[in-house]
Amino acid sequence: MAEAALAPGGPARRRRRSWVPYALLAPGLLWLAVFFVAPMVxxxxxxxxEGNVYDGYTLTGNVGIYADAVGKYWPHLLRSVGYAATATVFALLLAYPLAYFMAQKAGRWKNVLLVLVVAPFFTSFLIRTLAWRTILSDTGPVTEVAQALHLTDLLQLLHLTNNDTLLSSKFAVIAGLTYNFLPFMILPLYAALDRLDPRLVEAAGDLYASPWQAFRHVTWPLSLPGVVAGTLLTFIPAAGDFINSRLLGNTQTVMIGQVIDSQFLRVLDYPLAAALSFVLLLMILGLVTAYVRRAGTEELV
Structure with missing residues (x-):
């Protein structure tokens, strides 16, 4: 019996192997417990x-604060979701052609383009957003060209700007969100399209499919894992962002992230800020769950 237990492939070795996956998972689980579960609790x-910052707070189980938070700040919640969804759509429209070109047409320039996509991450998020204040300034060339082409008039008709300028408007906030999170859309799309076998598109052409039909029935379905991953990576952080709305927007474009930041650091109403954080978390979780179910969980594989 002892020899059987010590033999290669015996019970002792099998027990040892069964603990290996858990040992490998332990550091990651510990990290999540310390930096995610504990802060969430x-x-x-x-x-x-209930209470205040001067007299202290007491745990009273005041669940009514959630109703108060939603009732008072529901416009900011909806605005955040709307801005994030719009920026995600624009990021997808911009990123898909670029990712396709990088994956299928760039050739030896592929790595150079990848570096250019990742390069903005070497600059602070705050500095990149401040740069957009200069780009969209009232006296800058972008605004002057937009005014000359009457694009600012079109943006006013779409209620994206309030006057003949681009800065301090819905347009500026959405443009900033789109730019800052664009790499999160490009990289998953590139990874999915880079695995695409071009012979499948050629086969579709041999079967008399037009370029549009080949894209619709071959390229697009095979790239859906990248689309799902990219939209999630873009929408989730964009919905909670507060830098773009603060630096590029106005009092009519305040997002829920900016409200939470203000409640925590200025108003010092910690229970309300925490409740708003949980409401935003649950809202995003619900939207993401519905989206993944609609897209199909197998697309994430």
């Missing part, structure tokens, strides 16, 4: 407290 507890 603390935030949830804080949202159910």
């Amino acid at each position: 603390t935030l949830g507890s804080q949202s159910l407290q």
Whole structure:
């Protein structure tokens, strides 16, 4: 019996192997527990407290604060989702042709283009957003060209700007969100399109499919994993962003992230800020779950 237990492939070795996956998972699980689960529990507890920063807070189980938070700030929640969804759509429209060109047509320039896509990450998010204030300034060339082409008039008709300028408007906030999160859309799309076998498109052409039909029935379905991953990576951080709305927007473009930041750091109403954070989390989780189910979970494989 002892020899059988110690033999290669015996019970002792099988038991040892069964613990290996758990040992490999332990560091990641510990990281999540310390930096995700513990802060979430603390935030949830804080949202159910009452009091003030001077006298202290007491856990009273005040669930009514969630109704108060939604009732007072529901326009900011909807605005955040709307801006994030719009920026995600624009990012997809911009990223898909670029990712396709990089993956299928760039040849030896592929790595250079990848570096150019990733290069903005070497600059602070704040600095990149501040740069857009210069780009969209009232006296800058972009605004002057837009005015000359009457694009600002069109943006006013679409209620994206309030006057003949681009800065401090819905347009500026959405443009900033689109730019800042564009790489998160490009990279998953590139990864999916780079795996695409061009012979499949050639086969579709041999079967008398037009370029549009080949794209619709071959390229697009095979790139859906990248589309799903890219839209999630873009929408989720964009919905909680507050830098773009603060630096590029106005009082009519305040997003929920900016409200949460203000409640935490200026108003010092910690329970309300925590409740708003949880409401935003649950809203995004619900939207993402519905989207993944609609797209099909197998697309994430």
